[in-house]
Amino acid sequence: MRVLPCGADAVLLEFADGAEALAYRAGLEAAPLADVAEVVPGARTVLLRGRDATAMPGVIAAARAVQPRAATASAAGEVRVPVTYDGADLAEVAGLLGCSPEALVARHTELTWNVAFCGFSPGFAYLTCPDAGWVVPRRQSPRTRVPAGSVGLAGEYCGCYPTPSPGGWQLIGRTDARLWDSAADPPALLAPGTRVRFVATPAVAR
Incomplete structure (x- = not known):
């Protein structure tokens, strides 16, 4: 794990791969750090923002001591899509x-x-x-x-487009x-840590 200062009141933790980052986050959820105001996960990083600049030495020391662990059920819960x-x-x-396409659908819906x-x-x-x-290359020609x-x-990820883009x-x-839904609290259906199960539904004419 690389520890990189990020301004006066934050630190960026960089990991070798996504699996290491997820394991670290699981350890962080199990033992939250004092004086951390915000945790921002990335593909292979975790950003910790302290409550203020004076808290950062303690935050960094505590961050180094976090014990990674296998990801378990998160407080974010499970969503069926x-x-x-x-x-x-x-x-x-x-x-x-x-x-076959049928086998792909079966695999996609069986996984958590x-x-x-x-x-x-x-x-x-x-x-x-x-x-x-489960790794798929991006399209050679992106859609507009x-x-x-x-x-x-794309790559190792699955994603759902919230808006046209x-x-x-x-x-x-x-x-x-x-x-x-910008009017909802929280506005995003899927938050970091949420477990997702996809459910196949019949095609409906649009």
Whole structure:
């Protein structure tokens, strides 16, 4: 773990890979640090923001002593996301993974996914799973507009687009779940630490 100062009142912890970052976060959830006002997870990092600059020496010392542990059920709970698996890239992704589209859907719905971090756009969650073979390359030519609710894969991540936007992820389906609601508290359906189960639903004509 690399410890990098980030301004006067924060420190960035950098890990070798996403698995190390998740294990560290699990340890942090089990034993929260005093004087930490905010924890911001990233793909391979965790940002700790102290309550003020004077707290940082103690925060850094305590951060070094955190014991990583296997991720367990988070206080964020579990969310079930309904998905219609009719994405434009479903067949291509199945071919990349060496299976049929039906088998891909079965694998995708059998797994428990975990929100590793959020970014890209409000409400966009990057989900990971324990299946090490679940890695899909991005599209060579990104789309200029991906519809809201699209469910896609890229690299080791799965994600659901809260709003229409450009994107290069491989689209395998779509969900009607409201992923971002600025009037809600919290506004994002999926927060870091949330466990996600995808549920296959029949296609409905639009």
